Amino acid sequence: MSLMTPTSPEASRHTGPYLQVEDLRVHFETDDGTVKSVDGLSFAVEKGKTLGIVGESGSGKSVTSMAVMGLHTSKNARISGSIKVDGQELVGAPIDVVRRLRGQKMAMIFQDPLSAMHPYYTVGNQIVEAYRIHNDVSKKAARAHAIDMLDRVGIPSPRDRVDAYPHQFSGGMRQRAMIAMALSCDPSLLIADEPTTALDVTVQAQILDLIRDLQREFHSAVVIITHDLGVVAELADDIVVMYAGRKAEHGSAEQLFGEPQHPYAWGLLGSMPRFDRPPTERLLPIKGTPPSLINVPEGCAFNPRCEFSSRVPGERCVTDRPEALDAGGGHRVACHLPTAQRRQIWADEIAPRLA
Amino acid sequence: MILYIIRRLLAAVGLVVVLSMITFAIFYLMPRLAGASPETLATRYVGRSSTGATVEQRAESLGFYDPVPVQYWNWLKGVLFGTDVSTGADTVRCPAPCLGYSFKTQDPVLPEILDRLPVSFSLAIGAAVIWLVLGVSIGVLSALKRGSFFDRAAMTLALAGVSLPIFWTGLLALSIFSYQLGWTPPGGSYTPFSESPLDWAFALLLPWVTLALLFSAQYARLTRAGMLETMSEDYIRTARAKGLPERTVVAKHGLRGALTPIVTIFGLDFGLLIGSAVLTESVFGLPGLGALAVDSTRNNDLPMVLGVVLLVAVFVAVANLVVDLLYAVIDPRVRTR
Numbered sequence: 001m002s003l004m005t006p007t008s009p010e011a012s013r014h015t016g017p018y019l020q021v022e023d024l025r026v027h028f029e030t031d032d033g034t035v036k037s038v039d040g041l042s043f044a045v046e047k048g049k050t051l052g053i054v055g056e057s058g059s060g061k062s063v064t065s066m067a068v069m070g071l072h073t074s075k076n077a078r079i080s081g082s083i084k085v086d087g088q089e090l091v092g093a094p095i096d097v098v099r100r101l102r103g104q105k106m107a108m109i110f111q112d113p114l115s116a117m118h119p120y121y122t123v124g125n126q127i128v129e130a131y132r133i134h135n136d137v138s139k140k141a142a143r144a145h146a147i148d149m150l151d152r153v154g155i156p157s158p159r160d161r162v163d164a165y166p167h168q169f170s171g172g173m174r175q176r177a178m179i180a181m182a183l184s185c186d187p188s189l190l191i192a193d194e195p196t197t198a199l200d201v202t203v204q205a206q207i208l209d210l211i212r213d214l215q216r217e218f219h220s221a222v223v224i225i226t227h228d229l230g231v232v233a234e235l236a237d238d239i240v241v242m243y244a245g246r247k248a249e250h251g252s253a254e255q256l257f258g259e260p261q262h263p264y265a266w267g268l269l270g271s272m273p274r275f276d277r278p279p280t281e282r283l284l285p286i287k288g289t290p291p292s293l294i295n296v297p298e299g300c301a302f303n304p305r306c307e308f309s310s311r312v313p314g315e316r317c318v319t320d321r322p323e324a325l326d327a328g329g330g331h332r333v334a335c336h337l338p339t340a341q342r343r344q345i346w347a348d349e350i351a352p353r354l355a
Numbered sequence: 356m357i358l359y360i361i362r363r364l365l366a367a368v369g370l371v372v373v374l375s376m377i378t379f380a381i382f383y384l385m386p387r388l389a390g391a392s393p394e395t396l397a398t399r400y401v402g403r404s405s406t407g408a409t410v411e412q413r414a415e416s417l418g419f420y421d422p423v424p425v426q427y428w429n430w431l432k433g434v435l436f437g438t439d440v441s442t443g444a445d446t447v448r449c450p451a452p453c454l455g456y457s458f459k460t461q462d463p464v465l466p467e468i469l470d471r472l473p474v475s476f477s478l479a480i481g482a483a484v485i486w487l488v489l490g491v492s493i494g495v496l497s498a499l500k501r502g503s504f505f506d507r508a509a510m511t512l513a514l515a516g517v518s519l520p521i522f523w524t525g526l527l528a529l530s531i532f533s534y535q536l537g538w539t540p541p542g543g544s545y546t547p548f549s550e551s552p553l554d555w556a557f558a559l560l561l562p563w564v565t566l567a568l569l570f571s572a573q574y575a576r577l578t579r580a581g582m583l584e585t586m587s588e589d590y591i592r593t594a595r596a597k598g599l600p601e602r603t604v605v606a607k608h609g610l611r612g613a614l615t616p617i618v619t620i621f622g623l624d625f626g627l628l629i630g631s632a633v634l635t636e637s638v639f640g641l642p643g644l645g646a647l648a649v650d651s652t653r654n655n656d657l658p659m660v661l662g663v664v665l666l667v668a669v670f671v672a673v674a675n676l677v678v679d680l681l682y683a684v685i686d687p688r689v690r691t692r
């Protein structure tokens with residue numbers, strides 16, 4: 001496997017993270033009020049690295065990815081902050097400029113490959129279409145490229161399968177084809193939104209392996225969005241834990257799995273079923289439900305569900321919104337508990353429960 | 356795929372047979388059930404001062420004394436193999452698709468119908484082209500600009516278009532464009548396409564537009580609903596994620612997905628319209644099948660009515676068949692079923 005596939009000259013001009021998101025806000029005006037789906041989110045991904053964004057449904061993960069792709073078509077969407085891809089600012093950029101980047105520099109894999117592919121066009125046709133928008137090639141060359149891509153994502157006898165329709169593929173094959181389509185223009189940024197959620201467990205691992213192999217091959221920056229900690233443990237270099245449109249915790253995979261510091265992250269770990277524990281033992285779910293994004297709780301959004309807010313002196317959890325501050329080594333945590341105390345709670349109370 | 360076609364074809368034939376039975380029953384069986392004797396039925400087809408003997412003779416020659424199933428069988432035999440018909444003195448051979456002779460004029464039914472078919476067909480095809488183009492494009496635009504002024508105005512007009520009866524819009528159009536402004540020919544003018552395509556289109560323009568307005572409204576609403584649904588599908592998001600221009604997303608991915616219900620309704624509408632544009636034909640004085648059906652019904656000319664109904668049934672069945680085949684063209688998932 002080569003270290004790097006040749007990139008276009010303009011792509012190498014920029015140094016620094018390939019994708020840089022700063023203070024991103026995505027708000028939707030509705031009749032019931034403003035829905036703050038993403039509220040001040042920052043992160044960066046470099047080429048060759050994988051960022052995992054984890055959170056419950058409605059925490060703003062998918063809205064973030066759609067904002068990066070410029071796919072919020074609703075007139076009610078208000079997007080502010082900064083999204084830079086390869087140094088180029090996307091927030092406020094003309095629609096056509098962002099459109100040209102889509103599929104070419106940044107591509108996306110969706111959750112359910114059956115509904116994400118057009119039922120009336122062949123798989124090959126859809127890959128050819130993706131390739132020919134950004135590359136001025138003949139139909140014949142594009143078709144050869146599509147067959148090549150299907151081969152690379154591990155679809156057997158691609159020469160025959162290229163003319164099949166999505167409904168003639170199995171779920172895993174469809175997701176492979178979806179990946180082939182996303183990678184057809186050799187994008188440097190790949191966003192995978194719950195790429196394995198709709199698949200059988202046996203196929204999930206194959207698809208994750210495939211994404212990892214292709215990332216090495218294409219040397220792209222990957223953002224993987226999931227509610228499944230197992231997926232990010234498998235793939236991610238860095239992890240952002242989101243809660244109610246904000247960052248709860250952000251650190252390397254080692255930091256987050258080795259010494260998670262946010263009570264919400266503890267909750268997520270506790271809710272994960274594990275085969276190495278006796279089945280009689282109960283999971284430790286997070287009590288309560290995710291907050292409404294119209295009426296986000298004052299102070300820390302997690303405070304109504306947090307077991308530890310009583311240990312913070314005063315009413316800070318209810319009045320002050322915690323910022324994601326560096327707790328050492330680039331590990332950022334948005335919690336009012338002092339770092340030392342968080343470490344202690346993890347070591348004394350949480351880790352033994354999970355071990 | 357061939358099996359699919361054969362199955363559809365058989366279903367179409369069955370549909371036509373059943374329809375002919377129902378129509379036959381309505382005109383030949385129901386009067387008998389209501390207590391009418393063969394003679395009372397026959398009185399309508401003789402002169403005013405006829406004697407009982409001539410009425411009986413007429414009833415005999417029309418076959419009214421036979422049981423209804425036998426009458427149907429004789430009629431069906433005529434359609435399939437042709438029949439010999441006695442017109443008093445001599446017998447005439449009526450060849451294979453024999454739909455019988457008009458009770459009223461004694462002329463064979465089929466040539467009369469075939470004579471009028473081009474008129475009805477011309478009316479339907481022109482109107483269909485206009486309403487498809489108009490209805491679908493308005494529907495697409497409305498769906499894309501949902502909630503906008505255009506959308507609301509178009510949908511209000513569509514509602515009005517569905518509600519306005521054609522004998523009102525038709526007469527209004529005639530009085531304004533033909534009689535006051537003189538832009539279009541007056542009612543009753545029809546030039547066959549083979550004589551002069553230009554005159555043909557010119558004479559039919561007003562009926563086309565009037566008829567199309569009615570249907571455009573339905574199609575605009577149908578298209579709008581379909582587009583709203585498909586444009587929120589996941590595969591539309593995928594198409595955008597590829598970087599396709601919005602135009603391509605709408606036309607290639609959106610409209611294609613919304614096409615199925617439109618094609619279905621269109622097939623039925625078009626097949627039906629050939630024999631049932633009664634109001635349009637009578638308002639504009641067009642000698643079409645709809646007008647023929649109405650006149651024949653008024654005259655109790657059963658063979659003629661039956662002939663028209665059978666022909667319309669054939670058209671609806673054929674249109675249905677074409678729709679079924681188009682399904683397979685549009686949606687590959689149908690092919691493998």
